[in-house]
Amino acid sequence: MTATDPTTRPAYKGLSGVPLSLEPLNRKDFTSDQEVRWCPGCGDYAVLSAFQGLMPELGIKRENTVIVSGIGCSSRFPYYVDSYGMHSIHGRAPAIATGVATSRPDVGVWVVTGDGDALSIGGNHLIHALRRNVNFTILLFNNRIYGLTKGQYSPTSEIGKVTKSTPMGSLDSPFNPVSLALGAEASFVARTIDSDRQHLTEVLKAAANHRGSSFVEIYQNCPIFNDGAFEAVKDKDSAVESIIPLRHGEPIRFGVEGRLGVVRDAATGELAVREVAEVGADALVVHDAHRTDPTYAFGLSRLTDAGVLQRSPIGIFRDVERPAYDDLAREQVRLAQEGGVGDDALQDLIAGSDTWQVR
């Protein structure tokens, strides 16, 4: 059996292989007949709406779209989109979607998950899906709380969080989902905000057009159990000082009148936020999402507050090309089938080379 070389892959792009609709589609085509049952004011509505708006723009056939979710509030998502979908079990959506994506090159696959689903019970599947670079887009709705089970702290809750299960405050340090994804070798990592429709749509579109696993953390407000968790980046007045905007090819600069920027500390090599007036505009880091080495993107991800959120980079941290697992797996099957397929080949296999005849 000849080994294949995964580094020399066929050049696939984004959603190539997924058939486009001949008829123009609209938002309604991606709206199912099911009544949406999230709490009033839930950030999930905005994400659903942005998604339903984006899908016609991507132009792929509705029947060639599959959404797989786990368990949690956000995981109800597939019921509301009139495509193929599976609302699976807690934490397992990336595993199930790996089976879908590997079986079907003609299907665009989306994974919808939450902070508890993806980072706690399903952490193993998430990191391995990212490592393999399976061709799907993961939407991680991060509300930093367990909503469906009515308000326990989650693996992204800030330390000291007082919840039903932690009346004296939570003790464990949270995950930074972007750092985690980068550590797991993800090839596309982004962060966006439920309430910023335009940015959300832009990021989702870029994610869909990326070949391999695209990981998108969406800051999503839970108005019932963790209201205001992202107030700093959502509030119009504070956002300008709180959002570190990542735009490929542009210096990373923000704050009132662009007073702040990201620089690389010459002594430590770490990224840090500084007053532009102090360091000068030329010292600002120019954002490069295509950098092969993930160290830079990881450095950016560490500018996020681990505690109550005051400041966070928003945008595409990393977008690099790497062969997708499912493309490679299909390529091996295709190569093997060059030897000939069908009844005779199978009959030969079953008989093997070491037979004897009884007369």
Add this chain to the structure above:
Amino acid sequence: MPAVQTLDRVVIRFAGDSGDGMQLTGDRFTSDSATFGNDISTLPNFPAEIRAPQGTLPGVSSFQIHFANYDIMTPGDRPDVLVAMNPAALKANVADLPRGAVIIADSAEFTKRNLTKVGYAADPLTDGSLADYQLHALDLTGMTVAAVKDFGLSRKDASRAKNMFALGLVSWLYHRPTEGTLNFLTQKFARKPDIRDANITAFKAGHAFGETTETFAVRYEVAPAPMPAGRYRQISGNLATAYGLITGAHKAGLPMFLGAYPITPASDVLHELSKHKRHGVTTFQAEDEIAAVGAALGASFAGHLGVTTSSGPGIALKAETIGLGVMTELPLVVVDVQRAGPSTGMPTKTEQADLLQVMFGRNGEAPIPVLAAQSPADCFDTAIEAVRIAVKYRTPVMMLSDGYLANGAEPWRVPELADIPPIDPAFATEPNATDAKGNAVFHPYRRDEETLARPWAVPGTPGLEHRIGGIEKAKDTGNVSYDPANHEEMIRTRQAKVDGVVRDIPDLVVDDPGAEDGRGAKVLVLGWGSSYGPITAAVRRVRNEGHQVAQTHLRHLNPFPANLGEVLRRYRRVIVPEMNLGQLALLLRAKYLVDVESYSRVRGLPISLSELARDLITVVDEEEGRSAAEIAAELAALRTDEVRQFVGEQHFDLDSTQRSVPIPPSNGTAHEETR
């Protein structure tokens, strides 16, 4: 020249350190015997450690082969020949030998140090303690090293060919053909000419040693066994399982997706399937057991045949996802190659103790069909049937194998693919309902009236977009529903669907010579899975002693065949041998209120033919009104080696009732003792 004696059957056990290549040696001897035309049955037995400390009892690895000139059912209880490559191998196995057995031991390894390691105070090769056996203490290592000295290998490397020397000697002793092994060595070591030549030379030297010395006064012959005409190969259970899965998917016209995580003793199914991408097989080595079954279920949703293979601990982890398969009603084949539990248990040893786990080990009412293979070759047919039921009924199906079947081998008449009926995936392509406004719509849970199976509509099919999941479904539409009446209806419908698989299951056939003339047995032996071989051999032995006993064997554990209750009630006593604490017995008692008697052995080994035969004779004698003294007298005189099919009555072969390739009766007469 030594005299040649003809035997009907021989059991040889090759035993040595786990680094001595005993499994390879046994495989080769098996292959040569099968090619020669003997019936064979094998029992590999090896430690879980890859290299346990050298020369110790835990490090002993053995391979037993039973070969005969008639159809045999077991690898044999007691070896006629023991090849012991070191003191540990002798000590671990000598108790299993009958008096008069042949022992071939490598005297070079019986050093003071090695003897001490396993607690021998004196050298058993010289202290007279083996006087009851035909002992051949030979310097296998020394002779091997001498034979290969021209190849410039170190003594250590040279001595590694001693297993081939032993194989050559035993091959000479039993008139085995040698071409197969010579070809095998030539291919296996094609890129290492020194090693290839050393092994071939050692094999030939062993053969020549037998020929030229006068160590052995007698040489033996075992004639080929009569078998139905056809093309044969030997096959192990794991290989047959892999081929059955590929064939099932092929017959359904579906690409196969295997999700698996390495686990003993199921890994070989993954290894094998990973070689067959050419036949449309995608294998995915997942990050864990849960992802393995999850990806398989996802592939099934996408229209492929999802398969996952594991052993007991892995099946436990997959339980929740199998439940999702029950709820989403997707085809999924789950193979459990059982091993001794609980927990990690004894990974390389066999057991049948997962029956209740696979029946009930899921939350909620989550029934799935369960099938069990009864012999290595039968894994092929069972796997195809598992695929057939999974696809037809849109359900996860559990196929049970075990470590004994997985690694054991037997001759197999190669089936013709054309004889295997196709499987229709019957994908949904059109809407199947009309909504309130009169529009054609698709209802993913609208069922086939006969099978109760729901339609399988795969992504890419326009107009049939739908969402499924683990939440309870409304009847027909599949929408989320918390309605109490709907829930009960769905629970009962899912159960009825699985119960309805009984329509596809043949009635249980009982082997009870004389029953048709009203002279049937009073005692029935009922088994399942891999205990088929030992039970059948024990039943033959009991009949050979002039007793009547009926036998039947279950392939379908859920649902049971329709006539099972009636069969159970036909007998005064029903004995259920199992390698567990009575799991099938529990199910039978619960379902049929019949007081079946559990016969349970959980030693990590197949049920012993001789032990079961004695116990069955006791039961039958009791039913025939014999006194305790009479029973004791009969048992004292009982021979318990494996005999031919008893031919005093019309021939019957249970095996053939469930095989796609039936094996016709042998034409031998009652067995005559030859030893």
